[in-house]
Amino acid sequence: MKPLIALFAREWRLSIRVGGGALMGALFFLIVVTVIPFGVGPDLALLARIGPAILWIGALLSTLLTLDRLFQGDRDDGALDLLLMGDTALELVVFIKCLAHWSATGLPLVIVAPCLALFMNMDPQAILATVLTLLVGTPALTFLGSIGAALTVSLRRGGVLSAILILPLTIPVLIFGVSAASSLLSGPAGFMTPFLILCGLALFSLVVGSVASAQALRLAAE
Amino acid sequence: MTRKQRRLTLILTAGIVIAAAGALVLYGLTDKIVFFNSPSDVAAHHPLPGSRIRLGGLVEVGSVVRDSDAKVSFAVTDNSNKVPVVFVGILPDLFREGQGVVAEGTFETNGVFKAETVLAKHDERYMPKEVADALKKSGQWKGEATTGK
């Protein structure tokens, strides 16, 4: 247990202290959300209706943006080889790394989401629903994204490719996240049904992300 | 713990998490995720006027009234409830009485559904016209019951 806690602390400190990790994602989130009203026009009713969707897409893009830091640094300085050879199962290492990465880059997105929701003219109930779904959904995005990061770890400029590979896998998360978040605004579709499925998808991606990323890292190191 | 035991614990934990995920998704799926809501859903939930929904069901036989200016009014039914719909525009070829349709739009305050788009849904049965006629004649026709459930 102790090495895992140490690993978590190391990852977390690295993402906070190394230039532009956590802050960059949140800043990008802010900018994406700011740009959209200029695209769709300042119709407040429309913004309130599509607000949850905009926040979700912003969170998705910000998550993708920071993903290349997940394994790249460790590969560059050789720490990845140590982790590969270490006694701890690589799946567990990946899990801890993703968790630390999420708490440094994903959690800030969830925290700033309510402020950005005010820009979108969303009402308190919709804000609460959106923040809840983001809290459950962003870890799923990080873990799914780790697969792309691991697959492209040996490439110099893998960022765009990683995004292309990962986006189709995130579509179910996005669908159920947005439909849960905007369920309170419209129609008879309830909040709980899509939210439960979102929770299921999140749990599922914890396992699939850890296992597939570990496998990809092993194969890349061979 | 030995290496093998640790490996086993890891696999077990992963299995439990996957099972929990599967249970959540299956539990969620029991309440159908919908591309459209049926008239019965509408009767049960009373969507607010002005909120956008998709309404799906069968066009009630004998309910289609075509006014001037391409305005059409009809009722969408699922054989237990029905919703009056108005639509202005061009209807798809398959639109006819008894046919499954999906209409997207909003409810007005008087309970009439104002559709902005109307899409026709067809069922999974394909047969020549003669066969359909023969089936109807011999009384073996099962009707349009498969659409718009």
Added chain:
Amino acid sequence: MALVDFANPTRFVALTARVTPWLIALTIALFAVGLYGTALAPDDYQQGATVKIMFIHVPCAWLSMFVYATMAISSLGTLVWRHPLADVAARAGAPLGAAFTFVCLATGSLWGKPMWGTYWVWDARLTSELVLLIMYLGLIALWQTIEDPLKAARAVAVLTLVGVINLPIIKFSVDWWNTLHQPAAVFRMDGPTIDPSMLWPLLVMALAATCLFLTLHLLAMRNEILRRRVRTLRLMEAARPGVGSERSA
């Protein structure tokens, strides 16, 4: 070691050379019969002549999933058994699968416009099929980006296996959710709901499309093997002697 012998790429290339003419002939014959049957097939009682799009659309849809399934099995072959032909098979399959998926989506939207009244809707069946196309394109992109074919094969295999989840979603989307797309008409528990006069041309067309896929797949695999040989020869030429750690024939 009979299995290893069979997996020998040199023998495989020789085998394809022998089988290909027959496969091509079979494909042409099946397409001739299938298209003739399509022309003969009666119009649908509701959809009229538009229903003929089905004879292209449905085989392509089946194959788009079938090709992905074969790629997934090949990926297992790459990761678990390290079979020398498995990654060649997966790589050769991806562009074909993408093409079938694209044709399926294109014909489907041409069919949807007159019947449903729209080229495209975001319902579960259409969306999951579009996701399949994007995944094919992503796999191709990953393959082209990683230079070493062996490393590329393993990376792609991992991603292919993760994406298998999409296949049951495509197949059962019309049963799980009420979509605009109609439910399955051929592969269903209580037997096909297509009239026999339309069913047989459809099945012949499906068989023809499968043969087309097999033919193109064998040819593409052969090309891939030859391409790798050329690559190995070039590498050996560049770094002579004996650095050819590359696996090839």
